[in-house]
Amino acid sequence: MKIKRQTLGAPLLETFLYISVFGAALGSRIDELEGIDYVVFIVPGLILMAWAINAFSNNSSSILQQKFQRAIDDQLSSPASPLELLLAFSLGGFLRGMIVASLTFGAASALVGVPVEHALVLIPSLFLVGFFFAQLGVLVGIRAEQFDDVSFAQTFVLQPLIFLGGVFYSAALLPEPFQTLTRFDPVYYMIGLVRYGFLGYSEVDVALALVLLSAATLALFLLNHRLFVRGYRLRA
Amino acid sequence: MVAVALQITDLVKRYPTGTEALRGVSLSIEQGEFFGLLGPNGAGKSTLIHCATGLARPTSGQIRVFGHDAVDHYEQARLAVGLAPQELNLDWFLTLEETLDYHGGYFGMPRRERRERTRELLAAFSLEKQKDDRTRTLSGGMKRRLILARALMHRPRLLILDEPTAGVDVELRLELWRYVERINQEGTTILLTTHYLEEAERLCDRIAFINDGQIVAEGTSEQLTAEYGVASLEDAYLRLVGRGELSRAHVPEIAP
Numbered sequence: 001m002k003i004k005r006q007t008l009g010a011p012l013l014e015t016f017l018y019i020s021v022f023g024a025a026l027g028s029r030i031d032e033l034e035g036i037d038y039v040v041f042i043v044p045g046l047i048l049m050a051w052a053i054n055a056f057s058n059n060s061s062s063i064l065q066q067k068f069q070r071a072i073d074d075q076l077s078s079p080a081s082p083l084e085l086l087l088a089f090s091l092g093g094f095l096r097g098m099i100v101a102s103l104t105f106g107a108a109s110a111l112v113g114v115p116v117e118h119a120l121v122l123i124p125s126l127f128l129v130g131f132f133f134a135q136l137g138v139l140v141g142i143r144a145e146q147f148d149d150v151s152f153a154q155t156f157v158l159q160p161l162i163f164l165g166g167v168f169y170s171a172a173l174l175p176e177p178f179q180t181l182t183r184f185d186p187v188y189y190m191i192g193l194v195r196y197g198f199l200g201y202s203e204v205d206v207a208l209a210l211v212l213l214s215a216a217t218l219a220l221f222l223l224n225h226r227l228f229v230r231g232y233r234l235r236a
Numbered sequence: 237m238v239a240v241a242l243q244i245t246d247l248v249k250r251y252p253t254g255t256e257a258l259r260g261v262s263l264s265i266e267q268g269e270f271f272g273l274l275g276p277n278g279a280g281k282s283t284l285i286h287c288a289t290g291l292a293r294p295t296s297g298q299i300r301v302f303g304h305d306a307v308d309h310y311e312q313a314r315l316a317v318g319l320a321p322q323e324l325n326l327d328w329f330l331t332l333e334e335t336l337d338y339h340g341g342y343f344g345m346p347r348r349e350r351r352e353r354t355r356e357l358l359a360a361f362s363l364e365k366q367k368d369d370r371t372r373t374l375s376g377g378m379k380r381r382l383i384l385a386r387a388l389m390h391r392p393r394l395l396i397l398d399e400p401t402a403g404v405d406v407e408l409r410l411e412l413w414r415y416v417e418r419i420n421q422e423g424t425t426i427l428l429t430t431h432y433l434e435e436a437e438r439l440c441d442r443i444a445f446i447n448d449g450q451i452v453a454e455g456t457s458e459q460l461t462a463e464y465g466v467a468s469l470e471d472a473y474l475r476l477v478g479r480g481e482l483s484r485a486h487v488p489e490i491a492p
Contacts, residue, residue: 066327073321073325074325074327074339074342076291077319080342236291236293
């Protein structure tokens, strides 16, 4: 949060560009998807993407940066427990993601109008998504030894999974085998949940997706906690 | 009975690479002492400090800080220790004030106490004017002072100084000496590692030589020079590292 132009400004501009390019330019040709305006159809995915990528990149790069400067030693030599340290490192990205996602929602609502059909599904889903990617960021940050490791994970793993998970389209429109392949992408289910929460439309089994997402988030959290207890790549 | 500030028993640290940095170190520092740990680069000084502060996990042995086990009861042990590490490991994005305030937070100090202590330390280390500057903009000497202030923030009973005067100018070195002497007189136990033997001689009540992961000698400066049968601590040190020929006591003849 110390560098707001990068942490808040850049993601907001990105969202604005997506809405203009995909919504205004492409949207004029596509018109409607599943009975929903194309530009509105992509907003839930954009909000999810904003939260996910910011939670991930904030945590992974903050941890790596602190490891480089050894500034992390100040926290590691404090009486804070492994659980406290893990939560502190997780919440940084989680909250930044939440702020960017909220701003994105605000901006999108102002530009195109976004409904919220099932808030009780939407809110826990977005929180889980944010926490999942916050944990993933912590994991990559701890493991990373150079900045390339972080950008590799983001560019070659995260972005493709998010883009191919159907942020900009409905997977139902894809030809085979891509439609089936998409079902192996965990982000597909996350987008399904969030889109259901906003628009009331979903290609996935909402209850099952929520259970799976909770399980995956918990598993990742427990793994990170174990690594913090062991001091993996943090304590010599 | 005098309380023991730092009690290290049979400490072994083997890194995953197989390097044995500490090979059964035992050491006892009494409350209120100013203790020096001297040894060549790679002797195990920093590893010992890292084990005592939780930055490294001991392979075996025991470390007690004011009676608290540094592994099993790390909260109590770490609360009692302030570490000023060798590296200038400041977070570049924080201001000086935030650096101290966050540190106090990690050590569980209430907000009000943090604010007061921050003000007090910034004044004591002549850093008030820079309090809103980001740490990366500071000069080397200021960073060094800030690191010492940060180590003192939570009022530790044991202060560990890992080569605090490496690469600092004469004025700052003398200034730092004065600070730490005063802190020691006020009751804080100090463990100092340094390469400057003059520094150890002036500041430390007792000194231990560490070499190749083992404590090889321990005592007052006078005891050590007597033990090695030499005139100065520097000569005792040179004997320890097997470089007695470098002694300034016997100046080689210079050909005309």
